[in-house]
Amino acid sequence: MKVTKHIENANGKPLFSFEIIPPLKGQHIQSIFDNIDPLMEFNPPFIDVTYHREEYIYKELDNGLLQKKVVRKRPGTVGICAAIQNKYKVDAIPHILCGGFTQEDTENFLIDLDFLGIDNVVVLRGDAVKTETYFKSEKNGHSYASELVQQIGDLNKGNYLDDDIQNSSATDFCIGVAGYPEKHMEAPSLESDLHFLKKKIKNGASYIVTQMFFDNQKYFSFVKKCREAGITVPIIPGLKPIATMKQLNIIPQRFHVDLPDELVREVIKCNNNDAIRQVGIEWGIQQSKALIANGVNVLHYYSMGKSDNIKAIADSVF
Numbered sequence: 027m028k029v030t031k032h033i034e035n036a037n038g039k040p041l042f043s044f045e046i047i048p049p050l051k052g053q054h055i056q057s058i059f060d061n062i063d064p065l066m067e068f069n070p071p072f073i074d075v076t077y078h079r080e081e082y083i084y085k086e087l088d089n090g091l092l093q094k095k096v097v098r099k100r101p102g103t104v105g106i107c108a109a110i111q112n113k114y115k116v117d118a119i120p121h122i123l124c125g126g127f128t129q130e131d132t133e134n135f136l137i138d139l140d141f142l143g144i145d146n147v148v149v150l151r152g153d154a155v156k157t158e159t160y161f162k163s164e165k166n167g168h169s170y171a172s173e174l175v176q177q178i179g180d181l182n183k184g185n186y187l188d189d190d191i192q193n194s195s196a197t198d199f200c201i202g203v204a205g206y207p208e209k210h211m212e213a214p215s216l217e218s219d220l221h222f223l224k225k226k227i228k229n230g231a232s233y234i235v236t237q238m239f240f241d242n243q244k245y246f247s248f249v250k251k252c253r254e255a256g257i258t259v260p261i262i263p264g265l266k267p268i269a270t271m272k273q274l275n276i277i278p279q280r281f282h283v284d285l286p287d288e289l290v291r292e293v294i295k296c297n298n299n300d301a302i303r304q305v306g307i308e309w310g311i312q313q314s315k316a317l318i319a320n321g322v323n324v325l326h327y328y329s330m331g332k333s334d335n336i337k338a339i340a341d342s343v344f
């Protein structure tokens with residue numbers, strides 16, 4: 027079922043949803059199930075599965091020369107989605123990227139998803155690969171998420187890239203896109219970021235999932251600005267509980283979001299990561315309850331592979 031339909035059917039009752047990342051190559055699907063199992067009692071209507079593109083690494087050869095190798099450390103998004111739908115009977119939502127895909131690759135990927143009975147996709151541009159400073163699209167790929175949304179919108183009308191296809195059946199994907207309450211790191215201003223966010227909606231996206239934020243005011247202010255800009259689709263807040271001391275530096279650097287002073291003070295007081303995990307849980311509970319009290323009806327948690335803290339939050343909130 028489409029995410030928008032799940033929201034409609036809930037009639038304002040808050041929904042719990044979460045995102046998982048495929049395990050590193052070599053691990054078994056059971057590692058995913060072990061993290062999903064404890065969260066199923068909160069009846070998630072959908073579970074997102076992230077997509078991870080290739081990375082370039084350099085291996086030193088016996089003769090001292092460096093050999094460039096392409097590796098994908100976390101393949102399996104489509105397979106995991108199929109496994110989740112099969113085992114839990116909930117909607118699995120694959121993330122799909124511009125990066126690393128030609129338009130033909132994208133079309134074939136979408137056909138696979140359609141055959142698997144996947145109803146929703148979250149469409150993203152993806153980041154630059156680690157060895158490059160700026161994002162580069164594939165030759166004949168897409169440079170921005172809005173273009174990929176357009177391609178899926180076309181497929182939803184039965185328009186395939188191959189003009190010769192006869193009797194082509196239309197897909198019916200519900201499309202989610204990313205929004206950034208604290209603006210995307212490359213955007214010169216929030217206003218410009220909102221302009222391009224609106225383009226993603228105009229091209230066919232039906233809902234927005236936000237980047238993580240730790241101060242609800244940033245979310246409320248973002249939603250207000252979106253509404254003023256004429257964006258009317260649901261804006262699902264993305265929440266991530268802090269769990270380690272390292273994240274105090276990694277999160278602002280990697281995701282370009284602020285951590286409130288009060289949260290940072292509480293984390294710094296802790297002597298170990300168990301105590302920090304508890305601070306993250308308490309903060310997540312407060313954030314979630316305040317969002318729901320203000321009428322937000324779907325919360326989306328970034329589990330990053332371990333779900334015990336998300337479960338602790340959900341126990342208090344749902």
Ligand code: FAD
Pocket residue numbers: 075076077078079121122123149150151152153154169170171172203204205210211212213214218219220222226235236237238264
């Ligand atoms: P876009 O919407 O294309 O925007 C990228 C930048 O370009 C923005 O600054 C925007 O303002 C600007 N822009 C857009 N259109 C134009 C235009 N026409 N002209 C000029 N500027 C323009 N990454 C992964 O690799 N895998 C995942 O599974 C994944 N999941 C994510 C889920 C969520 C909810 C979020 C918030 C992010 C996720 N990401 C993921 C990260 C994402 O790929 C990066 O943040 C990426 O840098 C931007 O993706 P986007 O879809 O927001 O890009």
